[in-house]
Amino acid sequence: MNALVVAVGIGIAFGFALERAGLGDARKLAGQFYGTDFTVLKVMFSAIVTAMLGAYWLGRLGVVDLSQVYVPETWFLPQLAGGAIFGAGFVLAGLCPGTSCVAAATGRGDGALVMLGMFAGVLGSGLAFDAFRGFYESTARGALTLPQLLGVPYGVVVCAVVVMALLAFTIAEKLEARA
Amino acid sequence: MKHATPYADPYVAGVGLGLVLLAAFVLTGRGLGASGAFASSAAGLIAAVAPSHANAYFARYLGGDGPWREWLLFELAGVVLGGFLSAYLAGRLRLGITRGPRIAPAPRLAAAFAGGAFMGLGAVLARGCTSGLALTGGALLAAGSWLFIAAAFAAGYLVAPLVKRAWR
Numbered sequence: 001m002n003a004l005v006v007a008v009g010i011g012i013a014f015g016f017a018l019e020r021a022g023l024g025d026a027r028k029l030a031g032q033f034y035g036t037d038f039t040v041l042k043v044m045f046s047a048i049v050t051a052m053l054g055a056y057w058l059g060r061l062g063v064v065d066l067s068q069v070y071v072p073e074t075w076f077l078p079q080l081a082g083g084a085i086f087g088a089g090f091v092l093a094g095l096c097p098g099t100s101c102v103a104a105a106t107g108r109g110d111g112a113l114v115m116l117g118m119f120a121g122v123l124g125s126g127l128a129f130d131a132f133r134g135f136y137e138s139t140a141r142g143a144l145t146l147p148q149l150l151g152v153p154y155g156v157v158v159c160a161v162v163v164m165a166l167l168a169f170t171i172a173e174k175l176e177a178r179a
Numbered sequence: 180m181k182h183a184t185p186y187a188d189p190y191v192a193g194v195g196l197g198l199v200l201l202a203a204f205v206l207t208g209r210g211l212g213a214s215g216a217f218a219s220s221a222a223g224l225i226a227a228v229a230p231s232h233a234n235a236y237f238a239r240y241l242g243g244d245g246p247w248r249e250w251l252l253f254e255l256a257g258v259v260l261g262g263f264l265s266a267y268l269a270g271r272l273r274l275g276i277t278r279g280p281r282i283a284p285a286p287r288l289a290a291a292f293a294g295g296a297f298m299g300l301g302a303v304l305a306r307g308c309t310s311g312l313a314l315t316g317g318a319l320l321a322a323g324s325w326l327f328i329a330a331a332f333a334a335g336y337l338v339a340p341l342v343k344r345a346w347r
Binding site: 003004006007008009010011012013014015016017018019020021022024025026027028030031032033034038039042043044045046047048049050051052054055058063064068069070071072073074075076078079080081082083084085086087088089090091092093094095096097098099100101102103104105106107108109110111113114115116117118119120121122123124125126127129130132133135136141143144145146147148149154157158161169 | 186187189190192193194195196197198199200201202203204205206207208209210211213214217218220221222224225232234235236237248250251253254255256257258259260261262263264265266269271272273274275276277278279284287288290291292293294295296297298299300301302303304305306307308309310311312313314315316317318319320321322323324325326327328329330331332333334335336337338339342343345346347
């Protein structure tokens with residue numbers, strides 16, 4: 001099948017799931033950072049755990065060759081700084097790049113403005129690329145995974161992430177009940 | 180007017196989202212994404228109107244089939260369609276501006292634009308956003324993805340008190 005048809009299909013399912021979860025609503029997302037609404041954490045970590053367990057078991061059972069799946073590369077300092085700047089922008093916007101598209105598609109003007117801002121930010125950063133290229137290309141580690149970094153078996157890290165997520169869910173439920 | 184139905188349980192929606200991500204791994208050998216589509220269209224715009232500025236950053240999107248046939252651009256078009264479809268079926272389509280109780284529409288839109296611009300810079304530096312780096316790499320246990328998640332959440336909680344007026 002045409003790869004771009006598959007791309008649209010996966011995108012539709014992605015956008016559908018985000019909207020169902022309520023992640024097209026900026027106030028809901030912002031609530032994450034004020035302790036009133038933990039939807040972001042719950043959706044994000046149940047999605048990560050589901051896909052992580054799926055990939056792990058499909059790989060183990062030989063259904064999927066995980067070496068053929070593209071693993072995002074690690075660049076320590078640029079991703080630390082980029083993550084911090086991204087997080088600051090996220091609170092201000094109340095939406096991330098993907099959810100801003102959902103917000104805009106469902107009629108929210110703020111979603112459209114986040115999309116425009118995102119475009120301007122990428123365009124401006126791209127134009128100024130030579131100014132920070134040295135930093136951008138620093139601390140490259142390739143397709144480094146946590147099991148490799150920590151020297152711990154894949155399955156052990158998978159278990160640890162599940163436990164961590166369950167713990168985070170329990171705390172989130174307690175905090176939400178109090179808010 | 181049809182009454183809006185409540186949102187799905189976050190855990191159920193999260194598992195659904197995880198299955199979409201898993202399907203992307205199996206069917207395409209890659210995960211989801213969003214910021215790459217913005218980068219690709221920015222590269223396309225630069226190549227069309229100011230090709231002398233098509234530097235090394237934009238160049239990576241200008242090879243192959245070109246910036247307008249980028250996989251992520253089609254995927255993100257799907258996100259727009261899927262979001263619309265879901266909201267339509269649930270009776271949640273509504274024109275308006277989502278904002279906190281103490282902020283007027285114009286400053287809310289300005290904050291939305293500024294926040295988007297910050298995320299643009301952050302996504303360029305980190306080589307991805309919540310979708311392509313956090314979700315996708317998180318599920319594949321990529322070290323940089325977990326670093327990005329930790330940094331983004333930490334910065335979010337640090338900045339939240341400063342922009343409280345926008346939301347609370």
